[in-house]
Amino acid sequence: MTLLRNASTGYRVRRTVSHERLGDEVVIIDYDTGNYFGLQKVAAVIWGLLGNGAAVDQVLQEIGALYPDARDREAEVIRFLDDLLREQLIEEIAAPPPRAIPATAVTSFEAPVLEKYTDMRDLLLLDPIHQVNALDWPLARRDGDGGDPGDA
Amino acid sequence: MLETASPEAPGVAFDPTMHYAETRAAFARAQARIPPHQDAFCAIAGWTLRIRFAGPAAARLLLPALHHLAIPPVTDPSLTIMVADSKTTGVLPPDAGWRRLGNTHTQLVSTPTARAAYQFESETQSLLHFPTSEGIFWVTEPGRLRYYEEVSPLRALLSWWLLPRGCLVTHGAAIASSAGAVLLAGRGGSGKSTTAVACLEAGLAYLGDDYCAIAPSPSPTVFSLYETLKLMTPPADSPLGFRPPQEASHKAVANVGATHPAQLLRAAPVRAVACLEVAHRERTTVEEISPAAALRALAPSTLLQQPGLRSEALRLMAELVQSVPCRRVRVGTDRRGIAACVGALTAS
Numbered sequence: 398m399t400l401l402r403n404a405s406t407g408y409r410v411r412r413t414v415s416h417e418r419l420g421d422e423v424v425i426i427d428y429d430t431g432n433y434f435g436l437q438k439v440a441a442v443i444w445g446l447l448g449n450g451a452a453v454d455q456v457l458q459e460i461g462a463l464y465p466d467a468r469d470r471e472a473e474v475i476r477f478l479d480d481l482l483r484e485q486l487i488e489e490i491a492a493p494p495p496r497a498i499p500a501t502a503v504t505s506f507e508a509p510v511l512e513k514y515t516d517m518r519d520l521l522l523l524d525p526i527h528q529v530n531a532l533d534w535p536l537a538r539r540d541g542d543g544g545d546p547g548d549a
Numbered sequence: 550m551l552e553t554a555s556p557e558a559p560g561v562a563f564d565p566t567m568h569y570a571e572t573r574a575a576f577a578r579a580q581a582r583i584p585p586h587q588d589a590f591c592a593i594a595g596w597t598l599r600i601r602f603a604g605p606a607a608a609r610l611l612l613p614a615l616h617h618l619a620i621p622p623v624t625d626p627s628l629t630i631m632v633a634d635s636k637t638t639g640v641l642p643p644d645a646g647w648r649r650l651g652n653t654h655t656q657l658v659s660t661p662t663a664r665a666a667y668q669f670e671s672e673t674q675s676l677l678h679f680p681t682s683e684g685i686f687w688v689t690e691p692g693r694l695r696y697y698e699e700v701s702p703l704r705a706l707l708s709w710w711l712l713p714r715g716c717l718v719t720h721g722a723a724i725a726s727s728a729g730a731v732l733l734a735g736r737g738g739s740g741k742s743t744t745a746v747a748c749l750e751a752g753l754a755y756l757g758d759d760y761c762a763i764a765p766s767p768s769p770t771v772f773s774l775y776e777t778l779k780l781m782t783p784p785a786d787s788p789l790g791f792r793p794p795q796e797a798s799h800k801a802v803a804n805v806g807a808t809h810p811a812q813l814l815r816a817a818p819v820r821a822v823a824c825l826e827v828a829h830r831e832r833t834t835v836e837e838i839s840p841a842a843a844l845r846a847l848a849p850s851t852l853l854q855q856p857g858l859r860s861e862a863l864r865l866m867a868e869l870v871q872s873v874p875c876r877r878v879r880v881g882t883d884r885r886g887i888a889a890c891v892g893a894l895t896a897s
Contacts, residue, residue, distance in 0.1 A: 415852070415860045417867035422841035426852055426863060433849045435841060517736065517849040 399475055400482045401453055407493025408478070409450035414486055418445065421504075425486060431518035434486065439464075440509035443477060452493040453478065460506075467506030477509040484511065565663030569678045571643040572685050576631045579603035579638035590626065591618040592815065593707065594716045594762045594772040599626035600703075603633035603640075606691040611702040614775040617806045617813045627682060628710050630703055634688040642674060642687045657857055664709050664857055671695045675705040682710065696799050700777040701760050707774065708855050716764040716772070717858075717865045720851040723756035723771045723817070724748040726895040730756060730771045730817035732763065732869075733878075733891070734847040735825040740880035742780050742800075744825060744887050746787065749778075751888030753895075754814040755805050765868035769819035776806045776813055784884075821874045821897040822847065828879035833890045836877050840867070843875035873897070 401408075410416065416425040423436040423444050436444050442463070446456050453475075460474055481487045586602040589612055597620065602608045611632065635641050647656055647667040657666045665676045672689035684706040688694060698704075708718035722733040722741040733741045745758040756773040764770045779800035783791040790808045791801040806813055824838065824846035848866050852858050874897045880887055 415863045417844065417863050419839070419841045419844060419867055419871055422839060424841055424844045424848065424863075424867070426848060428853070428859070431849075431853055433845060435845060437841075514845065514849075517853055 400479050401475065402489065404454040404457070405452050405493075407450050407452045407490040408447055408482070408487045409490050409493075410444070410447050411486060411488045416444070427484070427486065429485075431515075432484070433514045433517060434484070435512035435514070437510070437512075438504060439507055440477060440511065443474065443509055444481075447481075447487055450490045450493050455493065464506035469508075470506060473508045477511065480511040484513065486511075565658070565660045565665065565678075568643065568645055568665065569663050569676060569683075569685075572674075572676055572687065573631070573683070575640055575642050576601075576603060576633050576685060576687075579633040579635075579640040582638050582640060588622065589615070590620050590622050591615050592620045593618055593628075593774065594711055594714075594764065595816070596627035596711075596714070597623050598707075599623070599629045601629065601631045603631070604637040606637045607632045607634050607686075607688055610691055610694060610699050613804055614700055614702055614777045616804070617773065617776040617810070618815060628684065629682065630684040630686060630706055632686045632688070632703075634691050636690040636692075642685075645674075647674075659857055666705055666857070668695075668698075671698060673698065675703075677706050677709045679710075679713075684710065696795065696802070700779060700802055701775050704760060704774075705855065705857070707762075709857055711762055712858065712861060712865075715766060715865065716762050717851070717862050718760055718774065718855065719763050719847065719866065720759065720854060721761055721763075721847060722758040723761045723773070723819075724891060724895070725754040725756060725771075725814055725817040726892055728896040729820035730754075730814075731891055731894045731897075732761065732771055732819055732822045732847075733825055734822060734843065736846075736850045738827070739825040740827050741825055742778060744878075744880055744891055745778060746780060746784070746789065747884040747887040748891055749789065749805065749809060749812060750787075750884065751892065752812070753888060753892055754812050754817070755809070756814050756817060763819065763865070763869055765865055765872055769869055769872050770816055771819050772816045773814060776804055778803045778805055819869065819873050821876060821894040822870055823876050823878045823891060823894055826877065826879050828881050831881050831883045831886070833881040833883065833886045834879045835890050835894070836879075838875050838877045840870040840875055842877070843870040 413429055414425055414427050421438055421441055423441045425434040580603040583604045586605050586608055589600040591598045649669045655666055655668050663678050667674050671693050674687045677684040722745045723730050742758045749755050758778045760774055762772040779802050781800050783801050789803040791803045794801050822843045824843055844867055
């Protein structure tokens with residue numbers, strides 16, 4: 398069963414991941430888990446559509462326009478979006494943009510695959526880094542006097 | 550007698566400017582308590598760095614790794630880092646409220662004007678004030694520094710300061726010939742240090758075995774940061790003078806400048822990125838890989854080990870791997886073969 402809410406729900410790339418496109422490939426780093434991911438060809442095209450947010454039916458429409466004759470196209474795209482959602486690489490957004498950014502076809506349709514690498518997770522487990530928002534940070538203050546604490 | 554820190558008042562937002570000003574004032578008090586130590590000056594990635602010490606203890610531990618970058622004093626350094634330790638000076642830095650949550654190793658607070666990180670095991674604080682290009686590295690007790698903080702000193706501060714200038718402190722090794730350098734990428738245990746040692750023994754130049762700085766533009770360049778080299782099991786016949794580790798889990802360390810100063814380079818143009826894997830055989834082999842594959846080898850260990858690096862850091866690495874040839878090097882056991890293969894890549 399799909400994790401996607403419905404066809405009109407919008408999703409976009411989560412802000413807690415970094416990603417770069419290199420040709421028809423994408424590299425994704427998830428700082429929360431230490432996992433990193435690779436996308437190629439059609440998977441990279443779909444990822445590009447989600448950069449600024451897109452509704453599920455917009456993604457299906459764009460991929461359908463690029464690969465009209467592809468078999469099982471819709472089911473494969475839904476499955477791939479489910480994989481992205483399951484790995485928490487994308488998040489739901491309240492209002493997808495009215496039109497998805499037009500995609501550029503790469504070769505022929507191949508089932509999009511999310512390549513997952515977990516070999517760096519131990520870096521975070523061994524040396525976890527806790528990043529704190531400055532507004533949530535407690536700071537030791539001296540009431541009133543902002544000068545030197547003085548010698549003990 | 551130790552100077553006491555401020556009493557705690559929880560729930561107040563972190564004010565980076567005030568915290569930096571208070572810590573800087575504490576540094577001045579620390580310097581005043583002990584005989585002065587001479588400032589050190591270094592050239593790093595085309596910039597000048599002044600390191601001011603409140604006492605000699607931290608200087609003895611941190612400067613050897615930077616020795617090859619030493620320059621005469623300059624009047625207007627690009628970056629100034631103040632280093633103090635509480636044990637020698639008797640001065641504590643102001644308490645910012647660092648509190649360990651679970652097994653957190655490093656806590657990081659970032660704002661547009663300042664960045665601060667605290668490492669709980671070594672009890673060290675790194676603080677950078679961006680508007681003034683000043684940083685502070687405060688050590689509770691020099692003896693508690695983790696050994697990699699001695700072999701790769703001030704790494705967080707250098708990393709934060711260099712990144713807005715288009716230069717990234719990268720987890721990687723670099724060796725070079727007269728034609729240029731090869732950046733050696735790969736997670737821990739992939740053979741970077743072993744390859745660096747083999748290349749040194751073959752007469753190639755050395756820029757680093759664990760961390761180097763890279764700048765993809767205007768032309769891809771790698772900069773040396775540290776002259777130290779670490780190996781878990783150095784070859785018995787190595788001429789590099791490895792010092793035995795103080796703990797079984799640590800690596801043996803050598804200062805390349807002590808034995809091979811003529812083979813130390815401060816900078817070189819990058820000719821290729823080589824992603825290393827250990828091959829359990831004698832022969833070393835090389836094959837072409839895509840820039841994306843090279844980025845997957847280079848980026849995760851760089852980004853996940855260093856607090857405060859995100860999208861801009863990944864962008865710089867992506868720019869680099871798309872501007873030079875990328876190769877996978879399966880590192881064999883024949884050291885001469887390693888040096889021959891990697892040395893050939895410097896002429897790519």
